[in-house]
Amino acid sequence: YTQTCFCFCFSSLQLMKEFDYEKLVTATDGFSPSRLIGKGSHGFVYEGLLHEDDKRHRVVAIKTPSLSPSSSSSSLFEKSEQMKKLENEINVLSSLPCSPHVLSFLGHAEKRLMVVEFMPNGTLHQLLHVSTTSPPTWLKRIEIALQIARAVHFLHEQGIIHRDIKSDNILFDSNWEPKLADFGLAAHLADEKRPAPAGTIGYLDPCYTCPENLSTRVDIYSYGVVLLEIVSGRKAIDVTRSPASIVDWAVPLINEGKSGEICGGGGSGVFLGTNLRLLRMAARCVSSDAESRPSAGEITAEIVLCLAGPLTLKSLPLWMSFFRGVVKLKRRRKRLRETLTWPGQTCHVR
Template identity: 80%
Template sequence: MEFDYEKLVSATDGFSPSRLIGKGSHGYVYEGLLHEEHNKRHRVVAIKTPSLLSSRSQPSSLITKTEQMKKLEDEISVMSSLPYNPHVLTFLGHAEKRLMVVEFMPNGSLHQLLHVSSATTSPPTWLKRIEIALKIARAVHFLHEQDILHRDIKSDNILFDSNWEPKLADFGLAVDLADKKVPTPAGTIGYLDPCYTSPENLSAKTDVYSYGVVLLEIVSCRKAIDVSRSPASIVDWAVPLIEEGEIGEICGGGSGGRGSGVFMEANLRLLRMAARCVSSDVESRPSSGEIAAEMVACLTEPVRSLPLWVSFFRGVVKLKRRKKRLRERMTWPGQTCRVR
């Protein structure tokens, strides 16, 4: 869909700083209030502009401005080519001067949820974390099926909608393999595959590495790069612990799976998968489809593997309910039949 440029300017109060909700490597994101004439309502959207278009006071060269515009144009091209997917940020349209309109995500990023302390929020539960990991794995698998490589998977680019559903966002570095272009290596330090040193090294396994870092982040609640710790890299810290079976050291953040042998076993499977994702042996890394399947297994395993006493308790409850129903059926006016 093509939007009227002036309407988008009006929706953001002329790209007012008070409407600014995010900054990326090549674009600023504003909250916009669009009037929908067909139903006489207003719709909240996110509007992305080239950085240099929105920051008028920022000095820049003509080359830099051209690069900024080209990156956003490429992002619009990738996002507009994708069919709808519930785990990927929804593209709504664009306007002249390369403005992009996407769905508004009011609940921030996974990075904020895991690492930004708040008096009103706490780290998500273990099950919620794995649900997030599963949905993002499905998003990555969906992109790879469309021959799209994201190239910048990180917790900052996983956003939450009004229902706290996670979606993969920011396609500024995404590449469509069908275009046969060989882009210069790019990404975010801490998430960037160290094996991606030249354009020819780019593959789906590049995204898999970045996803593996996010998975370690989800399980441990530790940042991908934390200069206050040694080693600073989450990969350098976690992989040796996983190899030694010291997963308790990794799963200590928040409420992530502590105390239960069942959940610790599932965490071990998750961490082994994460270690495979960030392996220096690119060929040994799993595919995005294999990752998604393992996430499903980790979610269902605790349910299948409930302790025996839980199964016994559930059996007792069912037996009592069955006896109650029998008593109700066998009780007649003036007569009572006991069920033992």
């Protein structure tokens, strides 16, 4: 694993470069609508096809502020804010060592366009709330929760607060491995000037009311909301339900020991205890007492234990079958020994 990670890191570092702006425009067919793969308050994301030196092509994602021309002052201000977010994202990602749990940064063009790895399998939000296919298995859900916890732990070790952790910002690569993305709001804890509170309603820590309150606990709260989403399959905010907030709905049920109502029965018996542990961890993450929230390292360790539990239990039938066979063999040997042994004789059955 160490060797693989080293090679991956080396390759990523080689690709962190400044691209030619016009080549990126060409790579997206002039920002063709047919190449648009994502959009929001952050701007637009396009699928791009880069021509490499050895005549190979590489599919990447190219992020840009909104390209819609407008002369209104409000639109110009919005575009300026998008540019600031994009420049901040470039600065943050370029400062980070590589991680298998964070979207890989490949480079930029004049800090006006950003190039990152292409993630073809959409977002966690789409997987949980939009996809018409079968929901992810309980084991896959735990694995997703673990990978994102590791991403948050990695960022916090680097002194980075993401500030916008949500299911829409968790993307899946071609192997369905989740990665944390969208660092437009990310902040360095070491910076003397703290940014104004920001985030997404439903995921935003209610304790984060002023710049001075910025800490790792802000991300932990948002992660807790995502964890509740993963286990329950319910949206962070759903105005068709009461209460609309997943936190306001789930935490009382967790405190009352009604975890089955949150995860639809909890899946198979193997995962009942695991889901209860995950829900208790989620409740700690979204606690109104910010000081009592666990660190990302604690969360990671707990989920590793949760993941080990089902895997161990899953393999029990095989071991039970093995031991049952051993017991039966010993009984057969004993009966055979009794059958073949005459009074005063000793019979050795191997």
